[in-house]
Amino acid sequence: ETGVTQSPTHLIKTRGQQVTLRCSSQSGHNTVSWYQQALGQGPQFIFQYYREEENGRGNFPPRFSGLQFPNYSSELNVNALELDDSALYLCASSLNPGQGNGELFFGEGSRLTVL
Amino acid sequence: AQSVTQLGSHVSVSEGALVLLRCNYSSSVPPYLFWYVQYPNQGLQLLLKYTSAATLVKGINGFEAEFKKSETSFHLTKPSAHMSDAAEYFCAVSDSASGYQKVTFGIGTKLQVIP
Numbered sequence: 001e002t003g004v005t006q007s008p009t010h011l012i013k014t015r016g017q018q019v020t021l022r023c024s025s026q027s028g029h030n031t032v033s034w035y036q037q038a039l040g041q042g043p044q045f046i047f048q049y050y051r052e053e054e055n056g057r058g059n060f061p062p063r064f065s066g067l068q069f070p071n072y073s074s075e076l077n078v079n080a081l082e083l084d085d086s087a088l089y090l091c092a093s094s095l096n097p098g099q100g101n102g103e104l105f106f107g108e109g110s111r112l113t114v115l
Numbered sequence: 116a117q118s119v120t121q122l123g124s125h126v127s128v129s130e131g132a133l134v135l136l137r138c139n140y141s142s143s144v145p146p147y148l149f150w151y152v153q154y155p156n157q158g159l160q161l162l163l164k165y166t167s168a169a170t171l172v173k174g175i176n177g178f179e180a181e182f183k184k185s186e187t188s189f190h191l192t193k194p195s196a197h198m199s200d201a202a203e204y205f206c207a208v209s210d211s212a213s214g215y216q217k218v219t220f221g222i223g224t225k226l227q228v229i230p
Contacts, residue, residue, distance in 0.1 A: 056217055094216060
């Protein structure tokens with residue numbers, strides 16, 4: 001069984017640039033969620049993708065966008081980077097998105113630093 | 116709206132002592148509750164979850180948590196702390212009211228185990 005993998009693990013960008021983070025979901029999982037974890041904080045829900053559609057979104061501006069592909073892998077794109085976007089970005093895969101009781105399987109995250 | 120409050124951002128215990136990490140939740144519908152653990156530079160791993168079955172939930176590594184509806188609490192305990200338990204612990208709540216799995220995390224409690 002292949003777990004959730006994320007790339008890149010670390011990256012540095014400057015203000016105003018754009019970034020793309022990638023995630024491969026655990027084998028058999030059809031749902032991917034993205035979270036932002038700022039230093040010293042808990043993960044904050046960005047959005048969730050199910051069957052290649054965004055089916056839920058947290059309190060993040062439109063410059064945070066995503067995609068899910070037919071193989072259930074996913075991308076998180078952030079445009080016009082701001083200093084406050086510096087954080088660990090976590091991808092989590094799961095089953096049964098509508099039931100709320102499923103376990104999230106997390107990758108190790110992509111640490112983004114914006115200078 | 117669902118939310119989680121974790122009391123104590125840092126907890127220190129001696130090796131062999133009782134571990135008690137506190138979590139209170141707020142949810143407009145019957146909740147699903149989770150405890151996740153995060154080791155340095157890693158993603159989150161599920162310790163245990165409550166999904167309306169038994170109120171006392173046993174998890175991995177000797178941890179357990181008790182769901183108390185009257186107190187809206189879901190505290191995490193372990194009878195005897197081990198050095199390997201040093202990590203950050205996140206309480207989380209989810210429900211199916213939104214039609215997708217939005218998991219809301221607490222701010223986290225960093226557990227230090229003193230030899």
